[in-house]
Amino acid sequence: MKIQSKITLLFLLLSGVILVLLNITIFYLVYRFGFDDFFKRLEARVNISAEVRLFPGAKSQAYQEVRNRYLEKLESEKEYFFSTDTLNKININGGINVKSSFIKNILKDSAARYKVDNIFYAGKVFTKGNSRYIVIVSAIDPSGFQELKDLQRILVYGFLAAMILVYFVGKIFSFYTFQPVRRIINNVKNITANNLHFRLDELSGKDEIAELSYTFNDMLNRLETAFETQNNFVSNASHELRTPLTIISTEAELALSKTDANPEQRQIFGTIYSESEKLGQILNSLLTLAQSGFDGKKQRWESIRMDELLMTASESIKRINTDSNIQIDLEDMPTDEHLLYVSGNSNLLRLAVTNIISNACKYSDNRMVKIRLLAENNKVIISITDQGIGIPESELQHIFEPFFRASNTHSYEGHGVGLPLTLNIIRLHRGSIGIRSDVGKGTEIKVFLPLEASA
Incomplete structure (x- = not known):
């Protein structure tokens, strides 16, 4: 994943976390404020009910008139009035849906609030002479819950819309932030060994x-x-x-x-x-x-048909070493001739392939060397398998180092520069080499070269 995409996602994640925390805070505060406001309305009714019931007369009639004229009737509004003795014993009539624990809290703290589902209760202790009374008012607050549901819906949709907006803003932000980096990358891609005198535009500033x-x-x-x-x-x-x-x-x-x-x-x-x-x-x-290993002079690149190059390399080795035993297996060769062409320098590629085949013949004492040609995943693959002495597993990682020779090759002439030269040539053609070897059984070397169409 590109850094630009990572920054966009990180920006989106951080913004999402901030928005979630903000939405939770808003919802919690509205929740607390809305319910607290409704409890205060119930407590006002508790005080009025106490005045009307405990202190009858002109004053109580005035309270009753205020209540009837100015206070709206709450949905399912109910009043409960209890008397209690000095031992806080209360006679609660059956069928009254008030928890005893709620009444105990009222007696303990002189006032209490309680809510179950959408039913709100507010209660308070009042004293008249030597007697104590408990007044409780309950009601349903449908509008409050509906407002919370509406707020919840608004916050969810607002969050989704904000995240979409933040994503595109983050994408634009990261795009313009990394525009200088992309310009540097494009300029660097155009610099090769042929134009090392080119330089990047030096930017002002110290960033x-x-x-x-x-x-x-x-x-x-x-x-x-x-x-x-x-x-x-x-x-x-x-x-x-x-x-x-x-x-x-x-x-x-x-x-x-x-x-x-x-x-x-x-x-x-x-x-x-x-x-x-x-x-x-x-x-x-x-x-x-x-x-x-140095492209100081522009190589003469051309279209090369690999089956013909293998034939030429094999014939040149047979002319030098008449005892060589080389078999080119074309059974797996692709039927589409377009899958046989690579772009490169024919002399260099022929030298690289010749080095591998020549080594296979030399280190197998001219036993059978089998060459296969196939195409997979937009690559031409040359497989060269011998029945020679093999390479110790611990030394495989060193065979492409200049002047390195395996410990079991002392009886064979060589200088240790053939395979490093081959690797340089294959890399110059944007290819790669794979090797598998068993001591005493033989070695298989595969050369992977990009097809001409994908080069």
Whole structure:
């Protein structure tokens, strides 16, 4: 998931939590205020009822008149009037739906409130002379509950609408926030080994984006210097090192051609010649390895049909090693010829495939080497399987390191640069290599290359 999407979701989550807490707070406060207001209305009626019942006369008639004229009649409004003795014993008539615990709370605190479902009760203790009385008024508050339901509906719909709005606001916010980052990414994608002189636009300010641009440009400066150094070495080494090696090899060959040299001298000249040739091969491999890992010159890319390339590579190995036993199995080859083409440099790819097949023949003592070609998941797959000595499992991770040779290859000639060179070439073509090996049974190497249409 992209950081922009993560920020949008995080913004949505935080906003959602804040809105939920705000809605809960609003609902709770309205709930408390609404019920508290209704209880106060009941308590006002309790006081009026007490005045009317306990203090009859003109004053009580005035209270009664106020009650009838100005106080609305509550739904299912009921009054309860009880007397109590000094021991707080109350005679409650049957059929009265008032909890005894509620009455005990009234006697204990002189006043109490109580609610069950949508029925509200308010009660209070009054004293007249030496007598004590309890007055309770109950009623139903349908409008209060309806208001809470309406409020709940409004809060839920408001929350959903707010979350949709917050999502789009967060998306727009994150889009504009990461716009400089996207611009940097697009600019970096356009920088290759061919145009390392390009630099990112340095932004004004001292924020993280400006610092990132500065860091990228600094890295590009170092890369350009390193690539130029490597390119100069590859260019100069080809001439400066090959010339003296050619002279040594030629002089040794000339000395061997002389008839007046004694056997000891001929042996020395032969050693010099063979070692100079070997050194030349190592030098050529190293230079090719360096060049394959550096795209300092634009490679000549072309459309390559892999079955034809395998045939060519196999034939070239058979010409060099006539004892090689190579079988190309085309049974799994795709019938659609468009699935056989890759985009790349044919010389480099042929060199990479030749290195793998040549190693398979060498380390299997020219036993059967089987080559399969197939296409899966927009990739051309080349499978090369031998029946050779295999590679120890602990050493598999090192076989692509330059000059590394497995511990069981001492009796075979080699320099340890073939597979690193092959890996560099395959990576240059945006491919990959997989390897599976059993000691004493053989090795299978798979090369994965993207199809030309998906390259």
